[in-house]
Amino acid sequence: MKTGPGRAASGRTASGKAAPEKAAGKAASKKAAPRKASTKASAKASTKATAETPVAGEPAAGTHASPKGAAKPESRLAMVRRARKINRELAEVYPYAHPELDFRNPFELLVATVLSAQTTDLRVNQTTPALFAAYPTPEDLAAAVPEEVEELIRPTGFFRAKTKSVMGLSAALRDDFGGEVPGRLEDLVTLPGVGRKTAFVVLGNAFGVPGITVDTHFMRLARRWKWTTSDDPVKIEAEIATIFPKSEWTMLSHRVIFHGRRICHARKPACGACPIAHLCPSYGEGETDPEKARKLLKYEKGGFPGQRLNPPPDYPGRPAPPPGAST
Structure with missing residues (x-):
């Protein structure tokens, strides 16, 4: 195939210089290069921004979520x-x-708290007035007839076990503590039917001990x-x-x-x-x-x-x- 006058098939002129179109193309390519790099930088920045943008409902990176859905x-x-x-x-x-139990002194609070197990405070408050009217002191309750106590506290449930506990703790108060409720945790938990929960109720509300x-x-x-x-x-x-x-x-x-x-x-x-x-x-x-x-x-x-x-x-x-x- 023949080429035009003064032009070689390779696209160069007879003098060996690059054809004007080629030179222009290379120049255009060199000028476009920075724009290409800029495009890559923009894409990278966009990707980073997307990664740092929290999804709806998720905490932003480096932060703690609210307690409702903590990510960390x-x-x-x-x-x-x-x-x-x-x-x-x-x-x-x-x-x-x-405290939602009715009481007038530490002894009444102690007995009422023991009776409140597996029942409501309302039921206990309905029951204790008759109990304390009949047995106002530890000495009185310790000397009671068990069947009579059972009948009085029957509405609170588990009345036989509770009778044994309240009469037992009353006897212990009479024999070991001079008829007074002690104001120390280590003493209270030695009483029948009294655990740490009951002891802290009594200490906090009858003695002001946290x-x-x-x-x-x-x-x-x-x-x-x-x-x-x-x-x-x-x-x-x-x-x-x-x-x-x-x-x-x-x-x-x-x-x-x-x-x-x-x-x-x-x-x-x-x-x-x-x-x-x-x-x-x-x-x-x-x-x-x-x-x-x-x-x-x-x-x-x-x-x-x-x-x-x-x-x-x-x-x-x-x-x-x-x-x-x-x-």
Whole structure:
């Protein structure tokens, strides 16, 4: 094939110089090179930005998620701060938190607490007036006829075992402690039917000695709030004691128990109406719809067995129940 005049088949001129079109093409290629590198840099930056942008509902990189869906394990410090904030907010919700057993002295509180096992505080409060009218002192109860005591406390359930316990502890108080309830944990737990939970109820509410009462409500909420993973009351007590100052132990117990009875129930917690839902890592275990959750609340009279209809006189600031609460 012949080429045009003065032009070789290779695209070069007769003088050996590159054809103008080729030269222009190479120049254009060199000018385009920086743009190509820029495109790669942009793509890389875009990929990095995409990787750093959190997916909806997930925490940003390098941050901790909220307790409702933590992507990273919560640190001990973060847990302690959250636990103490829960306590502070519960103090605002339940400024009138108190023991819900009726008593006039340490002996009555001790007996009432033993009788409260496997029954409600309301049932105990309905039963103890007749019991204490008949046997007002440890000496009286220790000398009672067992069958007569059984009949008086029958409504509380397990009345034979409870009769043995209250008469046994009364005899021990008479024989070993001069008829007085001791104000020390190590002495209280030697009494028949008295464990650490009962002892701390008596110490905290009759003697002003701080203690953590780990009942079924406290145990359930401590686990839901990730304060502990244990199901052993003694271990839970020890773990909680490291989270809160000693001065808070008794009132903390009342607040947690109040919340467990009124809102954070065992079977149907009212998550959607819970005032501390934003601090709860177990949010969603119960009803989250606000309207449906409000119907599960157990406030005021008729709400749950064992709740006082009114707080004691020294707790005048009881807030009104929220709209829709059972009354």
